[in-house]
Amino acid sequence: MRHAARWIEALALGVALLISGCATLGGPAQSEAPADWQARQQALGAIASFGLEGRVSARGPVSGSANLLWNQRDADYSLRLSGPFGAGAVLIEGTQEQATIRHKDQTLVTRDPEATLRSQLGWTLPVDKLRWWILGLPAPNAPAQTQFDAQARLRNLTQAGWTVNYEEYRTAPALAPVFDLPRRLSLTQGELSVRVLVDQWEPGT
Template structure:
């Protein structure tokens, strides 16, 4: 018996349709699965890092206008910190201590009090860095209490963060004990383009673990 070309075409079309439906039914939904996995990884990562109560970082900062500086930041439990910046102020260094909105600044010329350390640095040195948010942003976390726009990498860590007039891009991370902490990140505001490198994390204390260092 000779098959009708039309009947053969109908059978072939039906077979192709069934194969296509079967393939659609078995294919995963990578975007949905990946988003859920990243969200879960971020929650676990955020919980671990947010437990850090105090730390010290030693690193370097560079601004788009060619300024370079060495930076040491010691964060105590709560808001109090001590920072030492060497390089962009000529001879000597600048020491900043207090809380982000009430600090004492010590230079070779004396001591000053200010409630706007970022503005003080911008006026005196022509550059500044995110003193208000650094306690959180250096750890790769949004600061609590203000809106933030975030994106994440495949490991569930911050890739970008926009908050309080600054945009941060996390370029890579380093393993410090059981934690994954930023190694290099860029921070941009309306006044400055900044690059920060954390060469060493020290004296990390959490609410669950004894001090650790890299």
């Protein structure tokens, strides 16, 4: 009987986590960091490597959508965008110091991938900051304005000229012990709006 009761409690907790993790955010945002934010921030910051599959869409000077494959290993990253967005596949590989952008027959080496993407392709991603934002964290060593939901998760973030809105979280057992990570988020800067949808989180390889 005691074993059955524990099993029921565990099942109920799992269902609650699933529901809270996959539901769109509701209720008012709060500017003051909740008590649980520090622990969550430390757990997220400890994720040095991850992989994800998802989709990206953009509206602005250039509009379109693309499939996204992202692999992060410590400071090294690889982002592959394939589809109509950017009129062909784009591969961005780099570190915090330098990035290589491959598109069609072009190979560009830059210390500012955000500006290079904008000037060469007409759209951009904040590559150096997105590594943190995609986990639900402000990028370190840069001022940021933040708002939180009732579960101590980022709701809104303004940093480096971008505004990030977190629209939905989902459970991500592949990156335990952090069980809920962003699923849908939107990034805006001026006329450019970029939406990211994460279909699947994976451990880094």
